[in-house]
Amino acid sequence: MPGKDEAFLKRLLATFRVEAAEHIAAISSGLIEIEKSSSPEQHAEVIERLFREAHSMKGAARTVNLVAIESLCQSLESVLSALKRKEIAPARELLDLLHRSVNVIEGLLSNVGKEDAPSGMEMIRDFVRELDEAVKTSPRQEAKESGERVAEQQPEARTPAVSPVTAETMRVSKQRLDSILLRTEELLTAKQAAGQRASELREIREVISSIRKGWTKNLLDMRAIERASKKRTAVSSATDLRLNKLLSFLESGSNDISVLYDAVIRSGKAAESDNRSIAAMVDGLLDEVKTASLLPFSYLLEIMPKIIRDLSRDRGKEAELTIKGGEIEIDRRVLDEIRGPLIHLVRNSIDHGIEKPEERAAKKKPLAGAVKIDVTLKEGKSVEVLVSDDGAGIDTALIRNAAVKAGLLSKKEADTMDDRKLLPLIFRSGLTTSPIITDISGRGLGLAIVQERVEKLGGDISCETAEGKGTMFRILLPLTLATFRGVHVRVDDRHCIIPLTGLDRTVRVRRDQINTVENRETISVEGRAVPLVSLGTVLELPRKKKAGPGPVYMQAAVLGSGEQRIAFRVDDIVSEQEVLVKDLGSQLVRVRNVSGATVLGTGRVVPVLNVSDLLKSAVRLSPGAEARITAEEAPAERKSVLVVEDSITARTLLKNILAAAGYDVQTAVDGVDAFTALKTGKFDIVISDIEMPRMNGLDLTAKIRSDAQLAEVPVVLVTALESREDRERGVEVGANAYIVKSSFDQSNLLEVIKRLI
Amino acid sequence: MNETGAKKPAVDWAEVRKRVEVTRLKIEQGWAPGLEERKKILRQRAAALAKEPERIIEEEKIEVIEFFLTHERYGIESSYVREVYPLKDLTPVPCTPPFVLGIINVRGRILSVTDLKKFFNLPEKGLGDLNKVLILSSDDMEFGILADSIAGVRTVPVAGLQKSLPTLTGVGEEYLKGVAGDGLIVLDAGRILSDKAIIVNEEV
Numbered sequence: 001m002p003g004k005d006e007a008f009l010k011r012l013l014a015t016f017r018v019e020a021a022e023h024i025a026a027i028s029s030g031l032i033e034i035e036k037s038s039s040p041e042q043h044a045e046v047i048e049r050l051f052r053e054a055h056s057m058k059g060a061a062r063t064v065n066l067v068a069i070e071s072l073c074q075s076l077e078s079v080l081s082a083l084k085r086k087e088i089a090p091a092r093e094l095l096d097l098l099h100r101s102v103n104v105i106e107g108l109l110s111n112v113g114k115e116d117a118p119s120g121m122e123m124i125r126d127f128v129r130e131l132d133e134a135v136k137t138s139p140r141q142e143a144k145e146s147g148e149r150v151a152e153q154q155p156e157a158r159t160p161a162v163s164p165v166t167a168e169t170m171r172v173s174k175q176r177l178d179s180i181l182l183r184t185e186e187l188l189t190a191k192q193a194a195g196q197r198a199s200e201l202r203e204i205r206e207v208i209s210s211i212r213k214g215w216t217k218n219l220l221d222m223r224a225i226e227r228a229s230k231k232r233t234a235v236s237s238a239t240d241l242r243l244n245k246l247l248s249f250l251e252s253g254s255n256d257i258s259v260l261y262d263a264v265i266r267s268g269k270a271a272e273s274d275n276r277s278i279a280a281m282v283d284g285l286l287d288e289v290k291t292a293s294l295l296p297f298s299y300l301l302e303i304m305p306k307i308i309r310d311l312s313r314d315r316g317k318e319a320e321l322t323i324k325g326g327e328i329e330i331d332r333r334v335l336d337e338i339r340g341p342l343i344h345l346v347r348n349s350i351d352h353g354i355e356k357p358e359e360r361a362a363k364k365k366p367l368a369g370a371v372k373i374d375v376t377l378k379e380g381k382s383v384e385v386l387v388s389d390d391g392a393g394i395d396t397a398l399i400r401n402a403a404v405k406a407g408l409l410s411k412k413e414a415d416t417m418d419d420r421k422l423l424p425l426i427f428r429s430g431l432t433t434s435p436i437i438t439d440i441s442g443r444g445l446g447l448a449i450v451q452e453r454v455e456k457l458g459g460d461i462s463c464e465t466a467e468g469k470g471t472m473f474r475i476l477l478p479l480t481l482a483t484f485r486g487v488h489v490r491v492d493d494r495h496c497i498i499p500l501t502g503l504d505r506t507v508r509v510r511r512d513q514i515n516t517v518e519n520r521e522t523i524s525v526e527g528r529a530v531p532l533v534s535l536g537t538v539l540e541l542p543r544k545k546k547a548g549p550g551p552v553y554m555q556a557a558v559l560g561s562g563e564q565r566i567a568f569r570v571d572d573i574v575s576e577q578e579v580l581v582k583d584l585g586s587q588l589v590r591v592r593n594v595s596g597a598t599v600l601g602t603g604r605v606v607p608v609l610n611v612s613d614l615l616k617s618a619v620r621l622s623p624g625a626e627a628r629i630t631a632e633e634a635p636a637e638r639k640s641v642l643v644v645e646d647s648i649t650a651r652t653l654l655k656n657i658l659a660a661a662g663y664d665v666q667t668a669v670d671g672v673d674a675f676t677a678l679k680t681g682k683f684d685i686v687i688s689d690i691e692m693p694r695m696n697g698l699d700l701t702a703k704i705r706s707d708a709q710l711a712e713v714p715v716v717l718v719t720a721l722e723s724r725e726d727r728e729r730g731v732e733v734g735a736n737a738y739i740v741k742s743s744f745d746q747s748n749l750l751e752v753i754k755r756l757i
Numbered sequence: 758m759n760e761t762g763a764k765k766p767a768v769d770w771a772e773v774r775k776r777v778e779v780t781r782l783k784i785e786q787g788w789a790p791g792l793e794e795r796k797k798i799l800r801q802r803a804a805a806l807a808k809e810p811e812r813i814i815e816e817e818k819i820e821v822i823e824f825f826l827t828h829e830r831y832g833i834e835s836s837y838v839r840e841v842y843p844l845k846d847l848t849p850v851p852c853t854p855p856f857v858l859g860i861i862n863v864r865g866r867i868l869s870v871t872d873l874k875k876f877f878n879l880p881e882k883g884l885g886d887l888n889k890v891l892i893l894s895s896d897d898m899e900f901g902i903l904a905d906s907i908a909g910v911r912t913v914p915v916a917g918l919q920k921s922l923p924t925l926t927g928v929g930e931e932y933l934k935g936v937a938g939d940g941l942i943v944l945d946a947g948r949i950l951s952d953k954a955i956i957v958n959e960e961v
Contacts, residue, residue, distance in 0.1 A: 186865055494849070539851035582859060584850065587869040587900040589958040592852040597860055597867045605848040605862045618961040648847055649858070649887035649903065739829075 009064075014113055020109050023057040026050075026074075028110040028493055029100050033129045034090050035309075044088060057105075059653050064709045068108050069108050072124045076101055082135045094134055099310075101127050158208060169558040174332070177293050183290045185280075191282045195277040196601030201268040208261050215257055221249045228641045272416050284368050290331060290480045297375045298326030300335045304504055308371060311350045318368040320344075321388075324696045325375030331480040337457055338385075338477060341450040345387045345473050346371060348446065353391030354472055363468065367388065381479040382459075388472035394465040396422055421563075423463055425691075427451040443683035452612060456595075457481065458501050484581050486608060488600070489557060492537040496604045496652040497579050497598055502611025504558040504565055511552055523567055525558055532556060533618045534566040539593055539609075559611050568620045581608050593617055639757055640664040640681070644674040644688035644700065645718075654687060654718075654749075671695025678710055684757045687749075689720035690726070698733050705734035718749070774877055799849050817915040819934070824904040827875060829946060830941050832913065833902075834934070837893045837946035838860050841907055844870070844887065853957055858903060861890065868892065869957075870901040873944075878954060895950040 028052045034043055040525065060072035104127055116678040136424040196680045225636065226247055229240065238633065300321050312319040354360075354369030361367060364426035375387040381608075400414040403425050426446045454461045459477040486497035509523050514532060521532040535557070536543065556567040595610035641663045645651040651667050658665045666681065678686070686704065690697035697717050704710045714736040719726070729737045737752045768809035778907035791800065822841075847870060848860040860867050870890055890901035918935025932952075934943040949955065 024841050189865065213888045233830075396805045434904055494851070496851075531828065541851060582867045585867055585869045585900060587871065587956055588850065588853065588857065588860075590960065591850060591957055594850055594852060597848070597850075599862050599865070600865075603846070603862070603869065605860055606844065607850055613961045647888055649844060652849070652858075653846070653887075746765070 012064050016060055016066070017109060017112055020058055020069070020105070021058055023053045023060075024102055024109070024611070025105055025302055026053045028099070028300055029213055031098055031102070032097055032305045035092075035095055044084070045092075047080055047083050051077060051084055054080055057545075066108070066112065068124050069123050071128055072101060072108075072131075075128045076176065078135050078221075079131050083708045087138040088134065089640040097127075097134060099131055099306075101131060125455055128467055130323075132541055135303060161694075177332075180287050181293060184286050185580050187282045187285070188578060191279050192601035193273070193364075193603075194278045194579070196269070198271040198275040201264065201271050205261070205264045205268050208257065208264055211471075212254075212257050212261055215250070215254050218685075219247075221253055222247050222250055234563065244281075253317055255368065263563065271737050293332045294329040294480070295332045295335055296326060297328050297330060298451070299324075299334070300339055300342065301326050301373060301375075304342075305375065307343060307346060310506075310637040311347060313355070314370075315350060316356060317354050318357055319350055319371050321367045321371045321373070323373045325377075328375050328377055328383060330477065333481050334457055334479075337453055338475070341453045341475075342373075342385070344446050344450050346373070347386065349389035350393065353393075354390040355392050357666055359392075367403070377479075378476070383477045383479055385475040385477065386472055387475070388470060390470040393471050394426065394463075395467060396465075399423070399425060426463060427461070455501070455612065458685070484579045485576065486579040486598075487517055487557060487576050488606070489535070490572040490574055491534075491539070492539060493530065494541060495574070495600075495604065496535070498557050498559070499579075499595075499608065499611055501557050502577065502614075504561060506555065506557050507567065508553050508555050514554075515666075523556065525565065525567070528565075530558060530567050531618070532567045532569060533621060535570050535614075537621065538614055538617045542656070550716060550735060560615050564615060566615055568614065568618070579608065638662060638664045639684040642666050642668060642674060642681075642683040642686045643751070644668045644686065644697065645694070646670055646689060646692040657749065658687075658753075663753075671697065671700035671703070674700055678704065678713070683713060685753055686713055686715045687753075688715060688717055690717055690730075698729055701735050702733040716749075716752055716756070767804075777954070787885075790827045808853055809927060815954075819915055820910060820912050821941075822891065822910055823908040824889070825906050825908060826904055828905075831873075831890065831904075832911075832934075832937070832941045833893070834946045835910060837895065837950060838891050839892045839899070841904075842890045842892055842901065844890050852959070856955075857957060861901065863892070864899075868899065868901050871955065872903050873920040873949075877932065879928070895947065895948055898950045898956075912945060913941070913943060919941060942955065 009410075013587045023048045027050055030046050030053070033046050037043065037177050049256075052351070054073050054076045058070055058077060061069040061073060079094070083090055083094075088094065104123060108123065110521045177450065186708070190420040204718065224245055229243060269655055283388060288511055304323065305321050308319050321513070326738055349371045350369075354371070355363070355365075357367045360369065360526045372386070372388045372389045374384075374388075376384050376386075396419050399422055400409070400417075403409040403422075404414045406413055406427060412423075427450070435676050451461050453478070454475055457477060457483070459475060461473060461475050463471065463473050467472040485500040487500060487503060489496055489498055505525070507525060514521050514523055515529070521531040523532050524530070527618050553570055555571070557573070558565050558567045560566055579598045583596050583597055584594070593610055594607045594611075596608045597605055599605055635727050643651060643665055645654060651669075655667055657666045666677060668684070671688075672694045673696070674686065674688065677683075686700075688697040688700055697702075697719065701717065704715060715734070716737040716739060717730050717735045718739045718741060719730075720741045727738050736756055739749060739752065760928055798900070816916065820835040822835045822838050823830060823832050837940075842861070842863055844861065847861055849859040850857060856872050858870045858872050860869050862868075868890075871945075874935055887903050889904040889907055891904055891907075892901045915934075919937075920930070920933070920935050928942060932945055932949055934945045936942055
């Protein structure tokens with residue numbers, strides 16, 4: 001039972017937190033309204049509203065037994081009540097005190113629900129006293145008492161923390177909407193799987209179709225033979241009978257194949273139409289669900305006035321914020337993601353942009369700086385957010401210095417670069433123009449993070465500035481988080497997805513058109529030289545020697561934009577497709593170059609790459625690193641090893657050990673697979689497990705020994721079987737070495753291999 | 758009663774008859790204990806009822822899942838094991854430390870798989886089948902650890918766990934619950950799950 005009560009209380013507290021946050025937001029914005037306007041009528045109206053908000057919050061706090069918040073609200077209420085009856089005036093100091101009290105409540109709120117949270121009575125004591133003092137300084141002493149009385153007369157019915165359900169709208173918690181959205185997005189996997197099945201059926205149909213052609217042709221030949229044999233009487237009746245049997249077998253087979261072919265065509269058609277309707281349903285549903293989680297921008301912007309107010313006061317500056325377009329609706333996930341970046345930009349405006357009042361006076365600007373946030377709906381389902389200020393602007397000379405200091409530019413580059421090209425550097429991490437590091441800015445990370453966030457959403461950010469006149473940041477955001485699209489590429493046997501948002505293009509280049517400049521390879525893209533790196537090297541994948549000189553053409557994905565493009569060489573560009581990006585689980589919080597993973601229609605899990613990381617990693621590669629590696633491995637003829645093992649992990653482990661030791665490794669999953677590989681490739685040694693499906697290691701060894709071409713290839717058996725009989729059987733079939741898994745040890749294996757080849 | 762008779766070579770009929778007779782007489786008299794006798798019986802009953810039941814001192818036990826990892830036996834508290842999952846397709850993730858073997862798809866969710874041997878920096882000795890994943894989870898952490906096979910579930914008395922045998926197990930003492938009497942190395946799942954070192958969080 002206590003568990004049940006606890007759970008109930010927890011739920012209640014959660015509801016309270018939501019409700020209280022709304023009250024706090026309303027009170028904060030109300031206080032700012034009072035500060036801004038000077039008309040007494042408007043004051044009265046706002047104060048009335050604030051009074052009700054404070055009162056409701058008090059009641060709610062009482063129901064969940066949060067005494068500190070309750071008593072602070074009580075005092076707030078008294079002050080507001082005194083204000084309401086015009087017993088005291090809304091002086092600046094008083095409003096400040098109210099603001100600070102609200103901050104305290106916010107602080108207390110963040111502790112709610114935490115165990116061992118202080119009751120908060122300590123924190124509020126001074127505030128309660130100050131607030132009560134404020135009321136007492138009014139002409140009439142009894143104000144407080146009467147205020148309280150009025151407060152108590154308010155109907156309590158307003159207080160319960162239950163969300164009202166009206167006929168047209170209802171409240172659904174964010175978590176629930178998120179989980180609906182998530183589940184809907186999961187359906188993309190089903191959609192892709194349906195597509196995959198349809199295409200598999202198409203392939204089967206092709207195979208059967210070619211079998212049918214062959215069969216029909218042979219049947220015709222057979223009939224011709226039969227006719228010919230009837231003419232020749234010399235044929236014995238026995239042969240004739242056999243011929244007849246064969247003919248009727250072929251005929252009935254032909255019928256069966258036709259039936260099968262028709263069935264596959266029917267299934268294929270059904271699968272295609274299922275695929276189409278599933279795709280339409282999933283896309284439609286996803287659209288609807290996304291629309292259901294649109295929120296107006298004001299939801300995010302209502303915190304801004306307070307941030308501006310608090311910060312400008314703290315910095316001894318004055319600023320006015322105007323917001324336009326708060327009613328424009330946008331995907332809540334976009335709002336959530338953009339919150340941090342927007343706050344950062346607004347803070348930057350105050351911290352770096354807006355000058356101190358003296359300076360502004362000297363420049364003949366209005367004392368209060370203007371900070372504007374304009375939200376406009378653009379064509380093509382995107383939203384433009386402009387954050388601008390009329391402050392000092394960005395000093396480009398400072399950027400030049402900072403860029404040189406941060407090592408982003410050489411002194412010469414810095415001096416010659418024009419402003420338009422220079423300005424994007426402010427988004428590079430490590431660049432700061434602030435001479436001192438403050439708690440909010442100066443570390444040179446801010447704008448880099450802002451850009452990363454915006455780009456992660458598939459948006460774009462740019463900046464314009466005019467010295468002395470102000471700065472404007474332009475953010476372009478998608479209206480809804482579009483379904484992620486990516487290009488599926490392959491490097492060796494690794495598959496990856498490159499997000500389409502960071503992809504400039506994919507190219508196919510003749511090998512002899514790769515230029516080498518100062519040890520760096522470049523290719524020409526639309527007449528511009530773009531550096532070329534191997535995706536495998538950037539991803540730190542184990543290198544493999546390519547058999548032969550490689551194909552004449554190589555493929556590459558060109559990532560980045562403008563001057564910062566880099567081409568990443570891949571072995572294959574498989575397809576472009578919709579991708580549902582999932583995170584990598586709680587252990588892998590952030591992995592270099594990898595932003596998540598996705599499940600393909602085939603069920604294969606594939607990493608999704610992080611384009612901005614890749615670009616950074618590629619730049620970090622020491623010049624010529626690739627060339628050096630190629631030079632190193634060229635002289636030594638690498639021996640090739642075939643690893644046959646049915647367990648994927650053991651296979652991977654063996655492969656890594658051998659690859660690290662400098663062998664060229666290929667793998668096979670069982671004896672049959674291995675034998676096929678042996679017949680088609682050339683291997684210096686075979687390392688095989690014994691227990692495997694289809695063909696085991698002993699049979700494989702026997703088969704190798706009996707094959708004319710392969711008889712000489714050394715075979716090492718690695719196995720869990722360790723009885724003497726097993727060992728003898730291994731020797732019997734012709735294995736060269738026998739390593740028992742339990743005594744397995746890297747050096748042991750490597751030594752054995754060295755001895756054999 | 759039959760037993761006493763049975764011990765003798767033949768049935769001692771005289772004895773049987775005598776006891777039957779005694780019983781018969783008692784029944785006929787209508788057996789009724791005297792006042793003292795009754796009080797005594799009642800007191801005995803009261804005393805028996807009043808006696809506190811002997812407290813069975815439960816020794817603290819933990820339930821562990823026993824598994825093999827390259828021919829060594831490990832145990833891990835079952836309360837941290839969400840499920841055992843067959844290792845089918847493991848996708849390696851580039852740019853991760855060696856102890857992260859890769860990621861798997863568990864019913865639509867991506868989970869990372871850790872090789873504890875690599876994490877503990879144990880020498881690579883032996884080669885297992887490695888075809889099971891034990892999914893460990895706590896409130897804010899979840900990942901799989903690799904195992905060759907699962908031996909079963911058993912309870913281990915906490916008192917019987919011997920602490921600090923790092924030379925014997927090679928596993929750092931901080932990750933150990935202890936070593937059971939029969940050599941089972943019991944890992945401290947809570948500690949491993951909350952270890953910052955197992956989290957990958959790297960910027961370029």
